Amino acid sequence: NAGVTQTPKFRVLKTGQSMTLLCAQDMNHEYMYWYRQDPGMGLRLIHYSVGEGTTAKGEVPDGYNVSRLKKQNFLLGLESAAPSQTSVYFCASSYGRGYEQYFGPGTRLTVT
Amino acid sequence: RKEVEQDPGPFNVPEGATVAFNCTYSNSASQSFFWYRQDCRKEPKLLMSVYSSGNEDGRFTAQLNRASQYISLLIRDSKLSDSATYLCVVNIVGRRALTFGSGTRLQVQP
Numbered sequence: 218n219a220g221v222t223q224t225p226k227f228r229v230l231k232t233g234q235s236m237t238l239l240c241a242q243d244m245n246h247e248y249m250y251w252y253r254q255d256p257g258m259g260l261r262l263i264h265y266s267v268g269e270g271t272t273a274k275g276e277v278p279d280g281y282n283v284s285r286l287k288k289q290n291f292l293l294g295l296e297s298a299a300p301s302q303t304s305v306y307f308c309a310s311s312y313g314r315g316y317e318q319y320f321g322p323g324t325r326l327t328v329t
Numbered sequence: 330r331k332e333v334e335q336d337p338g339p340f341n342v343p344e345g346a347t348v349a350f351n352c353t354y355s356n357s358a359s360q361s362f363f364w365y366r367q368d369c370r371k372e373p374k375l376l377m378s379v380y381s382s383g384n385e386d387g388r389f390t391a392q393l394n395r396a397s398q399y400i401s402l403l404i405r406d407s408k409l410s411d412s413a414t415y416l417c418v419v420n421i422v423g424r425r426a427l428t429f430g431s432g433t434r435l436q437v438q439p
Contacts, residue, residue: 248425248426250426258431259416259429259430259431259432260373260416260429262426265425265426267425273425275426305370307372307373311427314420314424314425315360315361315420315427317363317375317378317427318375318426318427319375320372320373320374321372322371322372323371323372
């Protein structure tokens with residue numbers, strides 16, 4: 218039982234490049250989330266999903282897209298990376314609304 | 330005003346000390362509460378849920394005061410390994426995601 222896993226762990230992009238971050242969970246959770254965390258700031262919700270095939274915008278969705286084609290996977294895409302997207306990205310999942318969230322180990326992204 | 334407010338610290342305490350953190354929340358529709366722990370450069374991990382009557386887990390005690398809209402975390406007999414950032418987390422009715430505070434940093438010193 219791996220819980221929540223994220224790939225890759227680290228990535229460096231040049232401005233304008235694109236990439237996809239993959240999150241996978243093996244707990245059969247319905248809800249999945251993508252957050253970013255910047256130094257001195259708390260977690261900010263980018264997008265979330267309440268079930269397979271659904272996605273919704275969070276607090277800071279601009280510049281990101283997501284897809285949830287399978288219940289266990291939640292993908293975060295950056296179409297044209299910008300230096301402002303340099304951050305640590307955490308994926309999380311939960312059984313449902315109001316339940317505790319379980320986090321993946323994070324992806325450290327640097328955009329130069 | 331942030332919906333969940335925490336003193337960022339750092340709280341510097343010696344080993345063996347008792348330390349307490351408070352967290353205030355502004356939305357009275359907040360329904361459930363948690364404390365998470367985040368080590369440097371790691372993911373947040375659930376420390377404990379907070380129940381209305383208060384609850385204890387070993388050296389950790391959590392309390393909820395709905396009238397004053399705050400929750401607290403008390404750590405007794407602090408260990409070096411308790412050094413981390415403690416996140417106050419609130420579930421607000423109608424929201425699909427939990428609301429996280431920015432965290433309180435604890436540094437336990439030998």
